[in-house]
Amino acid sequence: MSERAHLSFAMRHRQGALVFDAAFELAQPWTVLFGPSGSGKTTVLRAIAGLMRPAAGQIVLGCDTPRVLFDRAVGIDMPAHRRGVRLAAQVATLFPNMTVRENIAYGVPGDATEVVEETLQRFHLDRLSEAMPWKLSGGERQRAAVARAVASAITLKDSGLLLLDEPFAGLDLRLRDDLLGDLRSWLAATHTPVLSVTHDVGEAFQLGAEVIKFDDGRVLRQGPVEAVLAEERERLLDQLSRKDMQGEFKPL
Amino acid sequence: MDFEALWLTLRLAAGTTAILLVAGLPLAWWIASGRGAGRAVVQALVALPLVLPPTVVGFYLLVMLGPLTAPGRLLIRLFGHSLAFSFSGLLVGSVIYSLPFAVQPLVAGFGLVDRGYTEAAAGLGASPWRTFRTVVMPLTRGSLLTSAVLAFTHTVGEFGVVLMLGGNIPGATQTLSISLYDQVQDFNYAAANRTALALVIISLAALIVIYSRRGSGLGRGELV
Numbered sequence: 207m208s209e210r211a212h213l214s215f216a217m218r219h220r221q222g223a224l225v226f227d228a229a230f231e232l233a234q235p236w237t238v239l240f241g242p243s244g245s246g247k248t249t250v251l252r253a254i255a256g257l258m259r260p261a262a263g264q265i266v267l268g269c270d271t272p273r274v275l276f277d278r279a280v281g282i283d284m285p286a287h288r289r290g291v292r293l294a295a296q297v298a299t300l301f302p303n304m305t306v307r308e309n310i311a312y313g314v315p316g317d318a319t320e321v322v323e324e325t326l327q328r329f330h331l332d333r334l335s336e337a338m339p340w341k342l343s344g345g346e347r348q349r350a351a352v353a354r355a356v357a358s359a360i361t362l363k364d365s366g367l368l369l370l371d372e373p374f375a376g377l378d379l380r381l382r383d384d385l386l387g388d389l390r391s392w393l394a395a396t397h398t399p400v401l402s403v404t405h406d407v408g409e410a411f412q413l414g415a416e417v418i419k420f421d422d423g424r425v426l427r428q429g430p431v432e433a434v435l436a437e438e439r440e441r442l443l444d445q446l447s448r449k450d451m452q453g454e455f456k457p458l
Numbered sequence: 459m460d461f462e463a464l465w466l467t468l469r470l471a472a473g474t475t476a477i478l479l480v481a482g483l484p485l486a487w488w489i490a491s492g493r494g495a496g497r498a499v500v501q502a503l504v505a506l507p508l509v510l511p512p513t514v515v516g517f518y519l520l521v522m523l524g525p526l527t528a529p530g531r532l533l534i535r536l537f538g539h540s541l542a543f544s545f546s547g548l549l550v551g552s553v554i555y556s557l558p559f560a561v562q563p564l565v566a567g568f569g570l571v572d573r574g575y576t577e578a579a580a581g582l583g584a585s586p587w588r589t590f591r592t593v594v595m596p597l598t599r600g601s602l603l604t605s606a607v608l609a610f611t612h613t614v615g616e617f618g619v620v621l622m623l624g625g626n627i628p629g630a631t632q633t634l635s636i637s638l639y640d641q642v643q644d645f646n647y648a649a650a651n652r653t654a655l656a657l658v659i660i661s662l663a664a665l666i667v668i669y670s671r672r673g674s675g676l677g678r679g680e681l682v
Contacts, residue, residue, distance in 0.1 A: 257577050286580035293581030299574035303596040312592075313582030351578075358582045369581075 212399050213367060214272075217253055217263035219423075221246070226260070226423035232367075236390065236400045238414035240407075240435065246423045247403040248296060251369045254401070255293040256286030267291070268365040290366040294355035294373055296403075298347040300339035306350050307335040313358025321357050328388055329353040330381075348376040349385070356389065360396045368393070370402035374409065386412055407438045459652045462629050463637040470545070470633060471613040474552040478560035478609045479602075481553075486564030486605075487590065491576075505562070507555045516622025519551045523623070543625045548633075551623040552613045560609040567601025568594065604668055611664045615657065 216229040224246050239247050252258045254265055256275065265276040267290065275284045275291075292313065300309045310331075311322045326332045329349050339347060352373045359368035374382040390413070393400055404410055410417055410431055417434040419426040427434050489501055507515055523541040524530045534540050541547035571594050579589040595602070617635045624631030626640065634653055641650035 255581050257580065285585075286577075287583050287585045290583075291581075292583065293578075295574065295578060295581065297574060299572065299578045301575060301578070301593055303593070312579070313584070354582065362583075 212267065212269045212365060213254070213401070214264070214266040215250070215254065216265070217250065217260040219249070219253075219260040219262070221249060224249075224423050226250075228420070228423060228425050230418050230425050230428055232399065232401060232416075234399075234414070234416035235394055235397075236402070236414055237416045237418060238410045238431070239401060239403045239418050239420055240405070240410045241420035242405055245421045247405075247420055248371055250420070251293060251371050251401070251403060254289075254367070255291050255369055256284060256289050257293075259283060267367060270365065290362055290364055291369060292355045292359040292362070292366065293369040294352045294371060296371040296375070298344075298351035298376075300342075300347055300350055300354070302339050305336050305338060306331055306342070309339070309350060310354045310357050313354060314361050318361045321361055325353045325357040325360075328392060329356075329385065345376045345378070345381075348374070349381075356393070356398075359398050360393075362398075366398070368398055368400045370400060372403055372405070375404075375406075382409075383412070407435060407442050410435055411439065459649070459656065460632075460634070460637040460641075463632050463634045463653075464656060466545070466629070466631075467614055467633040467635075470548055470552055471610045473549050474556055474613040475560075475606050475609045477549070477553050478556060479606060482557070482560040482564055482605065482609075486561045487568055487594070489561070490565045490568035505558050508558045512555065512616070512618025513622055515555055516551065516619040519547075519554065519619070519623050523547055523550065542623060543627065543631060545624075545630055548620060548624045548631055551619045552616060555616060555619045556609045556612045559612045560605045563601045563604040563608060564598070567598035567604075571597055600671065603671060607664045607668050611661050614660050 213232040215231070217226050219226040224244075226246055226249065228246075228250060239250060241247050249258065253260050253263075254275070260276070260278065262278045263276065264274070264279070266272045266274050273284075273290070274282050275289050276282060300306070301312065304312065307322065307326065310325055311319070314321055326335050329352070331346075331350055331353060334342060334346060334350075339350070342350065352370060355368060355370065359366055374385065377385070386409075402413060404413070414431050416429070417431045418428045419434050432439075485500075485504070489497060489504075520542050521527065522530055523533060525534060525540065530540070537546065541550060575593050575597070576589050579593050580586075584592070614633075615635060616633065617639070620631065620633050621636060621639075624633075626632050626636050632640075634657055638650055638653040638657070641647075641653060
């Protein structure tokens with residue numbers, strides 16, 4: 207493991223037709239795991255969070271005092287709740303018996319109530335704080351679920367990791383841009399490292415200085431977003447300009 | 459009306475329900491969320507009293523609690539007397555015989571809890587116990603109530619196991635259902651009518667509690 211890495215990940219596993227043979231290290235504050243749907247990105251996050259057990263591999267978290275979360279060879283498999291890893295899953299599962307505020311407070315220590323208030327404000331959830339989840343729209347539920355994981359990660363005392371699985375997939379572009387900018391600066395200020403998953407080129411460029419290109423259970427390339435996703439970016443721009451020339455974009 | 463038998467029946471039903479809730483919750487959670495070959499065997503053992511004649515259960519418990527078996531001898535050493543033909547023995551028999559009535563509603567309720575909720579809690583640093591206490595239990599309050607009411611009413615109505623294991627000792631092992639049997643044997647139909655009516659009222663009231671509550675917790679996110 208390199209000196210600066212805060213996560214060292216290696217995993218071999220078979221899941222249906224998908225064969226995982228993946229290894230990478232995280233050193234940047236925010237890294238994006240980029241790949242098409244069905245490439246195994248969510249499984250990687252679940253393995254780090256301790257929600258699935260790979261057939262082989264090793265997961266080590268932290269650079270100053272590294273902790274082995276999982277090592278099949280020596281039989282280490284730390285329970286999910288002790289890993290210091292916080293996960294916002296792709297499907298927003300807010301606890302239906304709690305209000306939005308109670309959901310966000312769930313993973314926050316009792317003495318850090320100011321973090322709950324700040325999270326509600328930053329995610330524009332203050333007016334919905336006393337609402338039950340079933341009263342929220344899909345986008346609001348998604349926002350609250352991400353906010354809940356962020357609030358919990360920020361209050362982690364030891365070096366932890368925040369995992370975000372397609373965090374803003376259900377949101378409109380303006381709100382997504384607004385939240386992303388604010389979230390990046392907040393997480394950087396609180397020294398909370400993030401590994402987020404996306405299949406959206408635009409989101410990858412917006413989020414990450416560092417990108418891991420992932421497909422078919424394997425890491426294809428890792429590096430700065432401009433270098434790793436240059437091809438995808440060109441393709442996207444090409445598609446957009448062709449649609450523009452065909453008159454598919456009409457002024458509002 | 460045999461108030462001594464009524465009091466003994468209520469004590470027996472309350473004790474059985476309390477023991478079954480404490481023991482049934484972890485057992486039901488393990489069945490609903492666990493894996494492995496052992497689970498099918500445990501599920502079958504839990505459900506066995508549903509298909510066996512009560513006299514069969516009562517007979518084996520009578521033998522098990524007596525001095526002929528090692529567990530029976532151990533219990534005699536612990537309590538100073540055999541549990542057969544005693545209130546404690548009735549309690550053991552009732553717990554075993556009402557086990558499926560307490561565990562199966564809980565298993566069904568826990569099965570409705572989306573795995574996404576328990577994984578979300580783990581992903582926020584919650585221990586399995588905290589997840590169970592703060593997420594699973596509040597979502598399945600209806601199952602807990604159904605489990606308690608069925609265990610209670612089933613114990614109130616027991617006959618075969620109680621007769622085999624406890625005999626018919628007034629004040630010690632004579633429950634309402636056995637008192638009713640005695641009253642009919644004595645052609646005392648007026649007393650039998652009062653006893654039977656008491657059993658009907660207890661059972662009906664318990665079922666009204668379940669049905670009047672059904673659906674009332676859905677607004678708080680409860681599943682059942």
